[in-house]
Amino acid sequence: MMDALSVVSQLRDLASEPQNREAIVQDQGCLPGLVLFLDHQDTQVLFATLQTLRYLAEWPLNIPTMKNELGMMVSLETLMDRAGLSDDITVLSREVYSILNAPPRPPSPDRRRNKPQFFLNSSRGKNKSVTLHIQGLDTTDQRGLCEDALLRVKGVISFTFQMASKRCTVRIRSDLPTETLASAIAATKVLSAQQVLRNEAGEEILLPLRVSGGGVREENQMIPDYLPEEESPEANRAHAVSRTAAKEDASGSWLNSAASFLTKTFYW
Template identity: 50%
Template sequence: MSGEPDALAVVNQLRDLAADPLNRRAIVEDQGCLSGLILFFDHPNPQVVYSALLAVRYLAECRSNREKMTDELGMMLSLQNVMQKGTSPGETKLLASEIYEILQNSSSAEAEQAEAAASCRKKAQFFMGSTNKRAKTVVLQIDGLDDSARRSLCEEALLKIKGVISFTFQMAVKRCVVRIRSDLKAEALGTAIASTKFMKAQQVVKGEDGSEIAIPFQEDSDVVVEQNINLPDYLPEDESPSQEQHKAVTRLGSVQDGVSWLSTAANFLSRSFYW
């Protein structure tokens, strides 16, 4: 039993793999992984549910995946259940409604797309209030984002902010793309990054000519950062299955190794139908 991966470890590994665009089709085509992620939507640990939703959100970014994802047994119903569940955190409901809208629109005619989008937005408004009608994306250029240790500091800082939905790091260019609620100010992200004492963030925006402009956040900003409390503990990096690179889906190298890990995950998911 000691060698058996737990639900959080497995779903976090799938989330990390799904973050890479080159892995998304393989995960959806693998028998067991997509259906397993759907099962995680009903897991009692809210962190497992959120991580599974984030993995599915990444997978839905690949247009060729959307039809199969929409047709997957239980996908749409499970997303609706998350949106309607009274105990689901606000960010979790918003992420579920966003995925639902993407998949619904991909399988409908134009008229049906508009109706589905309006329906999903109404659901998000009903459960989250008028201040959270939409999410927005903020691109951060982070000075000092040099290694995995600094990345972990950023993750911890961003996870504490109430209103952060998801984030993706682009380590090669020292950037972080953050999805936040529309009522959350971007300055709150800059304040959180600055609180690490090792890094400083700038917001990347498009200029009138289409070029990128990095705008520094005010160091003496008086923006109040509302924090999440009682967050579940995240797995340490050195214990995460993502470090076992010989078992992960990789850009180069043996495809069989990637399939082997996905099969292992699928077997775990099939054995974990009940929690």
């Protein structure tokens, strides 16, 4: 069943792919919907919405449109001053507000303006790679705990550790929320995870991930136990773990359901 949290979580995961960011902002329904989600009472919806906006703001050409979207800056200001919210929501709202308010940067001369492929990419992509910075990943025992946690997550295809930098690169099904990985890792009680991203300047940033108390999120139960590795694994395979089996059902039904939900919710 479609609800606000599932819709914004899917948009966030689509926005995590750089090739989708411009097209999401250009879509007539997505950006107004995200602005309305900034007033939502559910803190999980708020946090996922801010994560989505943070991803979208990584594409400089999106910033003028986002800043001028009706209610965007006012809603962010209200959220920054709203009492009773967690620190991660407050910090992330201030970060998004600062990015949108910063002086515009001229685009690189070689930047290409490709035709948006939002719906095409979202239905074609079957898996993606996520890099996590894992606090507490210091010993082989702790790596073992992390491996066990990730192996229990349906939708994980493979993972590779870089112990020196406390990083783990995880290949997952494209519709598996990244926060599910963070929740599984946090369930070890000794490890915690943040997502590693790069901004337009090539600098690494760490994105906080919302952790649910129950470990693996409920919607993850609908994902098959085992998934195929579609591509050749990346360079370092020393500590990679893979699970393979039948092909996933490549269905674009979520996009139709989300469009219907947004229309009924936002245009009454």
